Amino acid sequence: MKNSTGQTDGQTDTNKKMVSLRSAVAPFLAMDVLVAANAREAEGKTVLHMEVGEPGHQAPLAVREAAKEAIDNARISYTPSLGLPSLRARIARHYGETYGADVSPDRVAITTGSSAGFILSFLAAFDVGDRVGLSAPGYPAYRNTLKALGLVPVDISVKAANRYVVTADEVAAVHSEEKLQGLLIASPANPSGTMLKPDAFIDLIKCCEELDIRFISDEIYHGLVFDGQAETALNHSKNAVVINSFSKYYCMTGWRIGWMVLPQDLNRPIERLAQSLYISAPYLSQVAAEKAFDATQELDQIKQVYARNREKLLRALPEIGFEDMHPADGAFYIYADARRFTNDALDFSKKLLETVGVAATPGVDFDPINGQTTIRFSFAGSEETIDAAIAAMKSSKCCQL
Numbered sequence: 001m002k003n004s005t006g007q008t009d010g011q012t013d014t015n016k017k018m019v020s021l022r023s024a025v026a027p028f029l030a031m032d033v034l035v036a037a038n039a040r041e042a043e044g045k046t047v048l049h050m051e052v053g054e055p056g057h058q059a060p061l062a063v064r065e066a067a068k069e070a071i072d073n074a075r076i077s078y079t080p081s082l083g084l085p086s087l088r089a090r091i092a093r094h095y096g097e098t099y100g101a102d103v104s105p106d107r108v109a110i111t112t113g114s115s116a117g118f119i120l121s122f123l124a125a126f127d128v129g130d131r132v133g134l135s136a137p138g139y140p141a142y143r144n145t146l147k148a149l150g151l152v153p154v155d156i157s158v159k160a161a162n163r164y165v166v167t168a169d170e171v172a173a174v175h176s177e178e179k180l181q182g183l184l185i186a187s188p189a190n191p192s193g194t195m196l197k198p199d200a201f202i203d204l205i206k207c208c209e210e211l212d213i214r215f216i217s218d219e220i221y222h223g224l225v226f227d228g229q230a231e232t233a234l235n236h237s238k239n240a241v242v243i244n245s246f247s248k249y250y251c252m253t254g255w256r257i258g259w260m261v262l263p264q265d266l267n268r269p270i271e272r273l274a275q276s277l278y279i280s281a282p283y284l285s286q287v288a289a290e291k292a293f294d295a296t297q298e299l300d301q302i303k304q305v306y307a308r309n310r311e312k313l314l315r316a317l318p319e320i321g322f323e324d325m326h327p328a329d330g331a332f333y334i335y336a337d338a339r340r341f342t343n344d345a346l347d348f349s350k351k352l353l354e355t356v357g358v359a360a361t362p363g364v365d366f367d368p369i370n371g372q373t374t375i376r377f378s379f380a381g382s383e384e385t386i387d388a389a390i391a392a393m394k395s396s397k398c399c400q401l
C-alpha cells in the first residue's frame, strides 16, 4: 500500500544519520488505507469507507454557525494554553450533568484533539524508559506515541473470548514481573468496541492506585454507548488523567479539538508543556466546540444511524464468513476474525479495497502479534455505505480474494 510520501516505511535512507531513531515508529495503517482509498477515488473508482473512525456526518449546525459568526466578528487569536475559560467551564459543567462529578474548570485542559492530550499527559506523567500498559489489540497511536517519546509500551494481550478487556489481576501480574508506571485504557475501546463493566473498571482503577500506577482513561467513545452506561474515572480516582475529544460523538474530527481533566499535580506541568509545544488549541474550534454540548438531539439522531449500522453488520458479517466478533458495546467498530479468508491481514485489506472496493483496517494495526487474521470495520459512515459494503462483500466471496 502506497503511503502519502511515496516512501517505504523502514527504508534505509542514504542520509540515515539525519533521521532520528525515535521516528521509526510503525505506520498507522488505518491512515495508510485512507490514502490508498482516496487515491482510488481520485481515479474515479467507488470506495466504501470503513477504515477510519470518522463520523460520516458533519459537525452539528450550532457548531458550524458559531464558527461562521467568529470568523466574521472575532479576532481569531491565541487563547490561554489550557483553553478558553468559557469552554473549560462548559466542559466542567458537562461532568456534573452527565456523571454527577464535581469538576472545577481549573482542572480542564483544552487540547488539539485527544491526540495532543496523549503527548502532553505522557510527557507530564512519565520519564524516558517508564513502562505503560496497553491492551493489545488497542489504538495504534498509543504505542507509537509512547515509543516516539522514549517510553515503553507494554502490551497486555486480550482475547475475544474474554470480551477483549484487561483485568486488574492481569495488570497486577504484569506489574509484579516488572513495574509499570502507567496504564492506559479506553472504554469503550478501539478496535473491539468493548466497554468494561462498572465493577471491572473500578477494580482496575483501584489496582492502579494501590500499585502507584498512573491510570489514564481514554473516554473518547463516551456518548457512543449502545449497551450499558459509561463510567468516568474521575468518580473513582484523584490521580487519574481523563482524556476526551470532540472528534467522535460530536462529529468534529477535522476541528482537532479535545480536552483532558487533570489531577492537581499534573495541572501546571501540562500548562507549561502546552505553552511551548503548541501555545493553544485553535480559537475557532474552541468557540465552536462550546456549542456542541447543546446539540444532543442532533447528535443522538446520528448515533441511531450507527446503531442501525451496527445491527446490520453484526448480522451480515457472520453470513459472509467473519467470526468471533465482540458485539461492540460502544464506539463504532467491529473487530472481526477473518481467519477463514487470510493469515495476512494487510494483504487481505489491500485485496478487499482493490477487488471489492471496501476500505477496512488490518488487525495488525491494533495488534502487531495476533492481528494477522483480524480486520476492523468502522460503521461510522452512512447507512447507504454500510448497505453497499455488505452487498459488495456478499457478492464478491471474500474467500476468493
Ligand SMILES: Cc1ncc(COP(=O)(O)O)c(C=O)c1O
Residues within 6 Å of the ligand: 053, 112, 113, 114, 115, 116, 139, 186, 189, 190, 218, 220, 244, 245, 246, 247, 253, 257, 258
Ligand atoms: C481510542 C482513540 N483515542 C484517541 C483517538 C484520537 O482522536 P482525536 O485526536 O481526533 O481526538 C482515536 C481516534 O481514532 C481513538 O480511536
